[in-house]
Amino acid sequence: MRASDVGADVLEQVLGERWSCRGYTDEPVAPQTLDRLLTMAGRTPSWCNTQPWNVEVTSGEATVRLKEAMAADERFGPDIDFPASYDGVYAERRRESGWQLYEAVGVAKGDRAGSAAQTMRNFEFFGAPHVAIISTTASLGPYGLVDCGLYVQTFLLSAQALGLGACAQAAVAMRSEFLRDWFAMDDDRQIVCGIAFGHPDPSHPTASYRTTRVSQPESVTLHD
Ligand SMILES: Cc1cc2nc3c(=O)[nH]c(=O)nc-3n(C[C@H](O)[C@H](O)[C@H](O)COP(=O)(O)O)c2cc1C
Numbered sequence: 625m626r627a628s629d630v631g632a633d634v635l636e637q638v639l640g641e642r643w644s645c646r647g648y649t650d651e652p653v654a655p656q657t658l659d660r661l662l663t664m665a666g667r668t669p670s671w672c673n674t675q676p677w678n679v680e681v682t683s684g685e686a687t688v689r690l691k692e693a694m695a696a697d698e699r700f701g702p703d704i705d706f707p708a709s710y711d712g713v714y715a716e717r718r719r720e721s722g723w724q725l726y727e728a729v730g731v732a733k734g735d736r737a738g739s740a741a742q743t744m745r746n747f748e749f750f751g752a753p754h755v756a757i758i759s760t761t762a763s764l765g766p767y768g769l770v771d772c773g774l775y776v777q778t779f780l781l782s783a784q785a786l787g788l789g790a791c792a793q794a795a796v797a798m799r800s801e802f803l804r805d806w807f808a809m810d811d812d813r814q815i816v817c818g819i820a821f822g823h824p825d826p827s828h829p830t831a832s833y834r835t836t837r838v839s840q841p842e843s844v845t846l847h848d
Contacts, residue, residue, distance in 0.1 A: 645789025647828020664782035670771035703800040703814035746795035752820035759813040789824030
C-alpha cells in the first residue's frame with residue numbers, strides 16, 4: 625500500500641467518526657495534547673495565507689470564569705448575521721438533526737422549555753473543560769470568514785484524531801460584544817463561533833446518535 629493510501633484511510637476514518645460532542649468528562653486536555661491540537665489546526669490554508677483567525681482558548685478556572693461572566697452579561701446579538709430563515713431542504717435537514725438531538729436528551733416534540741434548556745447548554749459549553757473562541761477580521765470580509773470556517777474544520781478533525789470530542793458553536797457568537805470585551809480584542813474582530821472541546825463522555829445521552837448526510841449526487845454534479 626502506498627503512503628498516500630494509508631493517509632486516505634486514516635483521514636476517511638477520522639471524517640467518518642467525527643461528530644459534534646455535547647457531553648464531556650471533567651478531565652482537562654493535557655498541555656502537550658492541547659499544544660499538538662493547536663499546531664495541527666494552525667496548518668489550515670487561507671486565501672493569500674492571511675490566516676485571519678484569532679483563537680482564544682480557555683482551560684480550567686478560565687473556562688469557569690468565562691461561563692459565569694457570560695451568564696451575568698445581558699448583551700445579546702451576533703457580529704455576523706444569523707440566517708433570517710431556513711427554507712425548503714435546509715429547514716428539513718435542520719429539523720431532522722434537531723429532533724435527533726431532542727430525542728436523545730428526552731425532549732418531546734412541542735416541549736419548548738425542554739428545547740430551550742438544551743439551547744442554553746451552549747452557554748455552558750456543554751460542560752466541556754475548554755472552549756476556543758474563533759474570531760475573524762472584518763477587513764477581509766466574507767473570505768476571511770471562509771478561512772475561519774476552514775480553521776474550525778481542521779480543529780474539529782484534529783480533535784477527533786487526538787481522541788478528543790469537539791462541537792462548533794455558532795450560538796456562542798450571540799455573545800459577540802461581551803466576548804470581544806472579555807478577551808480585550810481589537811474593534812475590527814468579529815466573533816465567528818466557539819468550539820467546546822475536551823474528553824468525550826461516551827455515556828452522555830447526546831453521544832447516542834449520528835447525523836445523516838445527503839447522497840453525493842444531491843450536492844455534487846459531475847461533468848464529463
Ligand atoms: C459553524 C457551525 C456552527 C455550529 N453551531 C452549533 C451550535 O451553536 N450549537 C450546537 O449544538 N451545534 C452547533 N453546530 C453543530 C452542528 O449542528 C453539527 O455539525 C451538524 O448537525 C452535523 O452533525 P455532526 O457535527 O455531529 O456531524 C455547529 C456546526 C458548525 C459547523
